[in-house]
Amino acid sequence: MTTKVTINRLATGVPGLDEVLGGGLPEFSFNLIAGPPGCGKTTLAHQMMFALATPERPALYFTVLGEPPLKMLRYQQQFDFFDSESINRSIRFINLSDDTLAGDLDQVLGRIVANVEEHSPALVFVDSFRSVMLASSSEGNPSYNLQQFVQQLGMLMTSWQATTFLIGEYFTETDANPVFTVADGLIWLRQSVQRNSMVRKMEIMKMRGQPTLPGLHTFRISTAGIEVFAPARVAVAAPAEAMTGALDSRLLMGLPLLDEMLGGGLPRGYSVLVAGPSGSGKSILAAAFLAEGARCGETGVVAVFEQHPNRSRNRAIADLIGSGRVGLVDTRAPDLSIDEIVLLLMNEIRRLNASRVVIDSLSGFELALAPTFREDFRESLLRLVTALAGAGVTVLMTSELEDRYTDLRFSPYGTAFLTDAIIVQRYIEVDSRLLRVMAVVKVRASAHSDELRLFSIDGDGIHIGAMLPDQEGLLGGRPTRKSASDLRSSAIGADDG
Amino acid sequence: MESLESRRIAAPLAHRVGKDANAAQIADAIVATWQEIEAALTPIIGQRAVVALYRRSLHLTGSIHPWMAGTHEGVQTDMDLAALKSVFRQQSSANAAGGGSALFQTFYELLASLIGPSLTERLLRSVWATSSSGPSAQDNTT
Numbered sequence: 329m330t331t332k333v334t335i336n337r338l339a340t341g342v343p344g345l346d347e348v349l350g351g352g353l354p355e356f357s358f359n360l361i362a363g364p365p366g367c368g369k370t371t372l373a374h375q376m377m378f379a380l381a382t383p384e385r386p387a388l389y390f391t392v393l394g395e396p397p398l399k400m401l402r403y404q405q406q407f408d409f410f411d412s413e414s415i416n417r418s419i420r421f422i423n424l425s426d427d428t429l430a431g432d433l434d435q436v437l438g439r440i441v442a443n444v445e446e447h448s449p450a451l452v453f454v455d456s457f458r459s460v461m462l463a464s465s466s467e468g469n470p471s472y473n474l475q476q477f478v479q480q481l482g483m484l485m486t487s488w489q490a491t492t493f494l495i496g497e498y499f500t501e502t503d504a505n506p507v508f509t510v511a512d513g514l515i516w517l518r519q520s521v522q523r524n525s526m527v528r529k530m531e532i533m534k535m536r537g538q539p540t541l542p543g544l545h546t547f548r549i550s551t552a553g554i555e556v557f558a559p560a561r562v563a564v565a566a567p568a569e570a571m572t573g574a575l576d577s578r579l580l581m582g583l584p585l586l587d588e589m590l591g592g593g594l595p596r597g598y599s600v601l602v603a604g605p606s607g608s609g610k611s612i613l614a615a616a617f618l619a620e621g622a623r624c625g626e627t628g629v630v631a632v633f634e635q636h637p638n639r640s641r642n643r644a645i646a647d648l649i650g651s652g653r654v655g656l657v658d659t660r661a662p663d664l665s666i667d668e669i670v671l672l673l674m675n676e677i678r679r680l681n682a683s684r685v686v687i688d689s690l691s692g693f694e695l696a697l698a699p700t701f702r703e704d705f706r707e708s709l710l711r712l713v714t715a716l717a718g719a720g721v722t723v724l725m726t727s728e729l730e731d732r733y734t735d736l737r738f739s740p741y742g743t744a745f746l747t748d749a750i751i752v753q754r755y756i757e758v759d760s761r762l763l764r765v766m767a768v769v770k771v772r773a774s775a776h777s778d779e780l781r782l783f784s785i786d787g788d789g790i791h792i793g794a795m796l797p798d799q800e801g802l803l804g805g806r807p808t809r810k811s812a813s814d815l816r817s818s819a820i821g822a823d824d825g
Numbered sequence: 826m827e828s829l830e831s832r833r834i835a836a837p838l839a840h841r842v843g844k845d846a847n848a849a850q851i852a853d854a855i856v857a858t859w860q861e862i863e864a865a866l867t868p869i870i871g872q873r874a875v876v877a878l879y880r881r882s883l884h885l886t887g888s889i890h891p892w893m894a895g896t897h898e899g900v901q902t903d904m905d906l907a908a909l910k911s912v913f914r915q916q917s918s919a920n921a922a923g924g925g926s927a928l929f930q931t932f933y934e935l936l937a938s939l940i941g942p943s944l945t946e947r948l949l950r951s952v953w954a955t956s957s958s959g960p961s962a963q964d965n966t967t
Contacts, residue, residue, distance in 0.1 A: 391871070396870070396871070396874060397869060397870040397871060397874065398870050398874050398939055398940060401869075401870070401939075401940045401944060402939050402940050402941075405940065405941055405944055412941075412943045412944040412946075412947040413947060415944065415947050415948065416947065416948070416950075416951075420868075421868070421869040421870075422868050422869070423867070423868060423869060423870060423871035423872075423874075425871045425873070426871065426872055426873070
């Protein structure tokens with residue numbers, strides 16, 4: 329038992345990458361970083377190198393034929409992680425282009441080995457690999473030569489206790505490339521382009537002995553370098569626990585009558601969807617929800633996905649944000665992924681230890697997502713709701729809903745089932761006036777009111793009023809007086825399905 | 826001994842060889858310094874890049890020191906420092922010192938324009954910074 333080898337895992341220094349790798353990078357592993365030009369391979373390699381290299385555990389970076397080193401150094405130094413002082417101390421760049429040009433892989437290997445023996449690096453990078461393959465293909469028997477090269481390199485580096493990276497361009501992933509078999513790890517970078525949007529994605533196609541997170545993970549490159557948006561870890565035990573505890577503990581919405589309609593407030597940890605047509609007062613309800621939290625000493629987070637946040641933002645919310653009791657997630661970054669949004673939300677939730685979250689609105693959220701994710705919007709939403717539920721927060725989401733008086737809908741996405749509670753708002757016409765009604769449609773595992781109540785909005789917010797017991801057909805938008813029972817047949821859509 | 830001298834001579838050149846150095850001594854010191862520069866940079870950016878930068882520096886410096894004009898044409902796949910030496914030997918010592926300094930400075934600035942002053946300083950530290958005669962002229966003028 330105790331004689332088994334312990335594989336150390338290196339922290340890569342790339343935010344989110346260790347999680348995706350399943351707990352860091354195995355020491356002495358032999359890895360490929362592959363992908364088309366411009367996808368961030370060299371940046372990823374540099375970022376890991378600058379994070380991992382120390383004078384005691386130095387790194388060797390072999391530049392083969394790809395990008396000229398002058399260019400590479402010119403552009404890589406733009407990143408925050410690039411530290412000129414590390415060079416020639418903990419990091420050594422070695423150019424092998426002349427050896428590669430000669431086309432003799434044995435000579436290239438010999439140079440690498442000589443340098444590795446001289447410097448005893450803990451980390452070795454070879455950039456880039458396709459160049460080696462091209463050079464070798466002029467030798468008649470390319471694949472044999474190449475496989476031999478990679479196999480020997482892998483074996484040598486491992487025995488020299490060096491964690492090694494081959495940076496490669498342009499592999500087609502379907503190719504049964506012998507290199508893939510030799511490698512312990514295979515990190516694939518992609519750029520997914522759809523219409524005008526571009527999303528960077530990373531996949532760990534292989535990492536021996538590691539419980540990697542499967543699938544494509546989005547990442548972004550900024551001046552700080554690469555940031556990978558690992559999917560939020562979902563605590564499996566949390567939901568069941570939350571469910572049982574939730575009904576005992578409820579939180580108030582800031583509108584006493586609405587709390588009554590909900591059966592005594594919203595169960596803690598629930599997600600509630602507030603659906604209604606434009607201008608019906610969803611954001612104001614959301615503001616009341618956050619303000620009530622602040623009043624009770626709780627903190628909140630609001631994510632706005634509106635085009636003009638300053639114009640649409642409620643003053644009450646602005647004050648709460650100003651006072652630091654509500655955190656704001658207001659990203660202007662284009663082409664967002666669900667994981668990035670979840671990460672932004674989670675960071676704010678953790679920072680403020682928030683218990684209330686508002687997403688205003690789902691329609692804006694959908695537009696903020698890169699087109700490539702919109703097709704899976706329901707799935708994205710599910711992941712968002714699951715992640716937030718896992719964090720134990722209570723979530724209020726608003727959803728723009730076209731008023732349709734012929735049927736009763738709660739969300740345009742068929743996502744209503746995802747949420748634990750639903751509040752719906754509608755316009756109705758009574759006596760030549762446009763009035764608003766509100767109803768609680770659903771509160772999972774809890775009794776709630778079935779009343780349709782009038783409400784009005786003024787400078788102080790929402791005021792919930794009485795029912796209209798003498799009217800019927802409210803959901804049809806044009807209610808009729810009950811006494812005029814002979815007119816009943818003209819009511820449109822009185823019984824919604 | 827030579828190496829020590831070549832480091833002292835790095836820049837500003839006249840300051841380091843002493844006023845009474847003749848053109849031949851200056852040329853030797855210049856060539857030795859270039860050999861150090863080549864040794865420092867070739868492993869990192871490759872021989873071709875070093876030669877290309879050197880050739881460009883000669884070309885640029887030739888417009889200020891006409892006697893150097895045309896030297897760059899002989900530089901193809903390697904630096905051909907022998908040719909540089911013979912050109913410098915034919916000059917007066919003042920010309921050689923001034924031209925040599927200008928060439929180092931042009932090269933330094935050219936590299937700095939590509940990879941930035943701090944990385945340039947880092948890569949050439951072994952050549953330049955060992956000089957104990959104060960900060961190098963290159964740093965003051967860039």
